[in-house]
Amino acid sequence: MKKGRGRTSRIRRRKLSRSSESRGGAFRDAHSFIHDVGTPDISSLLNESCKPEFIELKKWLKDRKFEDPNLIPARFPGTGRGLMSKTSLREGQVIISLPASCLLTTDTVIRSYLGAYIAKWQPPPSPLLALCTFLVAEKHAGTRSPWKPYLDILPKAYALPVCLEPKVVNLFPRPLKAKAREQRTRVQELFTSSRDFFSSLQPLFSEAVESIFSYSALLWAWCTVNTRSVYMKLRRRQCFSAEPDTCALAPYLDLLNHSPNVQVKAAFNEETRCYEIRAASSCRRHEEVFICYGPHDNQRLLLEYGFVSTRNPHACVYVSEGNFDEKMES
Ligand SMILES: C[S@@+](CC[C@H](N)C(=O)[O-])C[C@H]1O[C@@H](n2cnc3c(N)ncnc32)[C@H](O)[C@@H]1O
Incomplete structure (x- = not known):
């Protein structure tokens, strides 16, 4: 008989399930229940460290003298x-x-093949543009990029x-809609004002720079820097x-999600x-x-990171002014 199929174990499972309900918290309930009935514990169900991209990233980090036996990449319900x-x-x-x-950082960019092009470009590009340009160029390099294991995750x-x-x-509320439009204008302007700089990089590539430094490529890089960089x-x-x-940009460390209830x-x-x-x-x-x-x-979280936090203190x-007047009149 397979383990855990009999009457006694059915009763035991029902008891365990009831006691975990009373403790509250969906995630904790799942943890205690799955653990108690003898199936693999929740940590191994969520664990993503065996995925090929994380194995490669860990090797890459080890070559750069970083090893962390304590933190493991995982996928969590909710976050x-x-x-x-x-x-x-x-x-x-x-x-x-x-x-x-x-x-x-921009030090990485300046030390790279882009350094000489940045140094001679007038007016000088912004540090943000330098980081975005590097990300797009390295992503384009594919397997030739030393940053590939990071770019892949x-x-x-x-x-x-x-x-x-x-x-x-x-569909957004009026104040958020205005901020969202400002954000779009900012990225579009960055793209338009950077076109000549991108053209100056043509000697570095065999393909046309317009196809490499497209709006969608710059947008991806801009979002990467804005949602994942540390101060x-x-x-x-x-x-x-x-x-x-x-x-x-801080590979691996940038896998840490946000909670408004912790302090670091x-x-x-x-x-x-x-x-x-x-x-x-x-x-x-x-x-x-x-x-x-x-x-x-939550407005700021949505604008800067693309998510909102439930029970955000x-x-x-x-x-908005118009909105306020309407409410006062009604
Ligand atoms: C620094 S990264 C954190 C790692 C990211 N979750 C990942 O898979 O690479 C920041 C991004 O993670 C997501 N994120 C962070 N905290 C979150 C939370 N509490 N709930 C939902 N998504 C969150 C958002 O997409 C945010 O832009």
């Missing part, structure tokens, strides 16, 4: 792909410490308002415009030469590890 802790994390403990050699598409059909944006202030360089140079300390540590994130609250074993992207309301309602 999607993120990182899970194999052990419990104490308050104050370093969650992740990523060496500078893994970071993609990046989302293929984004859900920021700038990526949505205008008819969908039209890291770099020194001002003459070859860039005066906009702040504060974005660093994040910064580049000049002594260890690592970008470190330290937990300000504890986290249980086999649970998703969250960081906080900032005290953002920073949630607020935007009231």
Whole structure:
């Protein structure tokens, strides 16, 4: 007889199911139930670290002196792909410490084949444009790119308002609609104003630059930088415009999802030469590890990251002038 088919085990399963209901929390219920009846525990069901793209990424990170036995990529109900802790994390403990050699910053771009082209271009391109250009060029390089294992785990598409059909944006409340249109204008202007710069890169490619640096390629790169970079202030360089140079792409670390209810300390540590994130609250074993992207309301989360947070303590309602007058009159 197969294990767990008899009357006794049916009764035991019913009892377990009832006790997990009373503890509350859909995810925790699933955890206790699946664990108790002897099927694989939830951590192995969610685990994505055996996927070929993560195996490649781990090898790539190891070559750059980063190994983390504690965090594993996993897919969670509600938040999607993120990182899970194999052990419990104490308050104050370093969650992740990523060496500078893994970071993609404007320093990386300047040291690359793009450096000479950026240095001679007038007016100087912005640090954001430099990062986007590098991402598009490396993505185009495919298997020739040393960044391929990182590029392969990046989302293929984004859900920021700038990526949505205008008819969908039209359904947004008025204040959000205005912000979404501003965002679209900003990216379109970046594309239009960068065309000549992209043309100057033609000697680097055998294909026409117009087909490589298309609007959709720039949009993908712009969303990648805007949704995934960490704050890291770099020194001002003459070859860039005066906009702040504060974005660093941090492979693997950028798999951490947001929760408005956790606190973390994040910064580049000049002594260890690592970008470190330290937990300000504890986290249980086999649970998703969250960081906080900032005290953002849902409008800002949607505009900057393409999602909203349920039970967001920073949630607020935007009231436009016209809207306010209408409500006051009724
Ligand atoms: C830094 S990345 C985090 C990793 C990302 N989930 C992934 O699969 O690569 C930021 C993006 O993750 C998603 N995200 C982050 N926190 C989330 C949450 N609490 N709920 C839903 N999606 C979230 C959003 O798409 C956001 O733009």
